[in-house]
Amino acid sequence: MNGLIQGVKGLLSFLSAPLIGALSDVWGRKSFLLLTVFFTCAPIPLMKISPWWYFAVISVSGVFAVTFSVVFAYVADITQEHERSMAYGLVSATFAASLVTSPAIGAYLGGIYGDNLVVILATAIALLDICFILVAVPESLPVKMRPASWEAPISWEQADPFASLKKVGQDSTVLLICITVFLSYLPEAGQYSSFFLYLKQVMRFSAESVTVFIAVLGILSIIAQTAVLSLLMRSIGNKNAILLGLVFQMLQLAWYGFGYEPWMMWAAGAVAAMSSITFPAVSALVSRNADSDQQGVVQGMITGIRGLCNGLGPALYGFIFYIFHVELNESPENDAESSDSKKTESHSEQSSIIPGPPFLFGACSVLLALLVAFFIPEYRNMSVRPSSWKKLAGNHGHVHNSQLPSEAKEPLLQDTSV
Template identity: 75%
Template sequence: MRKDDQHSSLQQGIGRPSVYHAVVVIFLEFFAWGLLTTPMLTVLHETFPQHTFLMNGLIQGVKGLLSFMSAPLIGALSDVWGRRSFLLVTVFFTCAPIPLMRLSPWWYFAMISMSGAFSVTFSVIFAYVADVTDERERSTAYGLVSATFAASLVTSPAIGAYLSAWYGDNLVVLVATLIALADICFILLAVPESLPDKMRLNTWGAPISWEQADPFTSLRKVGQDSTVLLICITVFLSYLPEAGQYSSFFLYLRQVINFSSTTIAVFIGVVGILSIVAQTLFLTLLMRTLGNKNTVLLGLGFQILQLAWYGFGSEPWMMWAAGAVAAMSSITFPAVSALVSQSADPDKQGVVQGMITGIRGLCNGLGPALYGFVFFLFNVELNTMDPIQGDYNIDPLPLHSPTERALIPGPPFLLGACTVVIAFLVALFIPEKPTCSSSSSQLSLSDNDEDTPPTASDEDFEPLLQDSIV
């Protein structure tokens, strides 16, 4: 799964760069955070007893907006200086808040917000994978990375809930910190550089256009290619509700559906296992039989169904059924990543993935804030929360009566379903093959004057997207 131009000897790391290096990095990072699922619910409610959903949305919103601002810059720098150093930076800052959970909750949530400036590991990881895979293998590799993210959440929340119940939150935080340190050590000692030497520079200079690192400039340049513009709009409209759902769903299960902490951990594990199956077996099969575009459309269809089910559902069995549908909807993002990467130059993979990750970062800012505000408008709050730790009982039953059922128990989820419907309609217009206009349009990474004569040579600009069958 390696390109022919990567046979140059690399001094750092173990072996040649491969997808498996990226898989280990992602697994350890999100396994550490998965352990903190149960303790985080308690700390969040204890720190912000009033308007918990709203404050959670604001914290995650600031983090997401900072990720949006920094993702294009980090992606562009990794195209020039290599992936390995930026993997180290992104993982370090993503995991930096973990030890502060028990030391100082206020500093913990402040660090979560500020760490968003570097919490763009997926941007560098997808560029790393693009470096070490051929185009025909890339969609499968992206599916493997996304499935690894799901796999890291299969057992870690349950393990965290068990350790928290029997040994306290301090041990959970300690274990999560040690796993995060192991991830950093793995990058330092085992991960080789994936970007070939001939494509990598070690000094500051002209190869980096700081204009391209501006997230808003990157978004404007997206519009120069109609196909990429449609893909980016689809990503924004589909990931906006997903980001909001991810930030508040566990709180929603405890307050509205009255899931206990252990039930939530089991729920995450089951959905994670189904997501692994969806992103490996089903994704590969669908990409080969239906193609990239139809796979994206199918994933969006599943997302519409699961969000509507979460919005109207009020019984636990409905949450479990919708969770199975949500697992199938997880095929959307790896399919979109493969769709974009197939058209990108080898030395521009970081910029391309940085732009997509930047849009997702913008959603990570707007989505949680939107969900928190809608929950606030509909007076959905954490009035009480069961103690997670106990001397003998791992899974205490809810002591409070269920929240009064409403016609629409989860209004933000229903709103999210509406935005995904629009994303589905936009995705229908993504061309199967490049049109004449899109074939002639190229997304420049450098500043080009609009009055440049048409006789300019190809060396005057660097196309971000090559012409390819979409």
């Protein structure tokens, strides 16, 4: 059921994220920030009201649950180019901070007061978030960046949900970045869906140890995505920071794959924190190479690729665990110790050479991403505009300067006869 839900949600996110980003380039960020946050949080109260409605809504919510593309476009609006890597690192670090605090808070409150209170509290926080956006978050897209009233706000080619696939192939830099994101995030998405259960069932971590592991990993990720990423961007540059993050991710996954002792998982977790610099570094590179009025659509393309991975990754990891006979089934806490020992012996017999086969597959995938990333240029203007932008001149008599590629803007300014 979880694989089906994530698959549907990921596919819908992949198709809708570029469109949501493109619309935010036209109509502003705030309204779409409200929309994406609302649909991301909408399934929460349904967890207790109706599980089947929860499954349905969380699947369909993938159409609008693409907050990252709007947030990163917002950051690009309000920061200078040299500030964006640090800003994207802060955005990713706050996400890591939520992963540090929420499992511990949920487990503590659920253990004392029950799951109902956890769902109620989560719903209240989601409503507070929406109110905060309404009251305290200003619109970031300048009015001069939006089309005039006589202009078509968005063409059908931009609104076509399958147009993102066409746009990827139109520019070699966009294509290389999208392939890098896909190959690196596919194993990461699969890891998120199974890793903590893997720690409990295969590595025999207790529930408390898993909570501490999440907290330590989250704290280290916050440090990596803020102070360390900022230092790396100044010293070795944007592209080299991406390559370094991919190297750390590959080492981390290989370590998880071959590790068979708890201390090895802890050591690999420290390496995993360093690998978290990859996504904010990629977002900074994409932002640097895109025009100011194209930030939403390019960030949406990257978010869409991540959404597709969120659908494919868990299914892929589950299939690999299955074919290698590594079972990740939750066992009741009151099972006899003899049963636990039999399971441990069974796991050790089945996977004595490679305890975590999916992680090794992930390491190979990241290695391919690393090879692709070598060919990404450090700086090159990307164009993800529809090929029909020239037709707008025939429709309206003239073309708004913000709708033209950067190489066409200067002649337009000089030639008053256009």
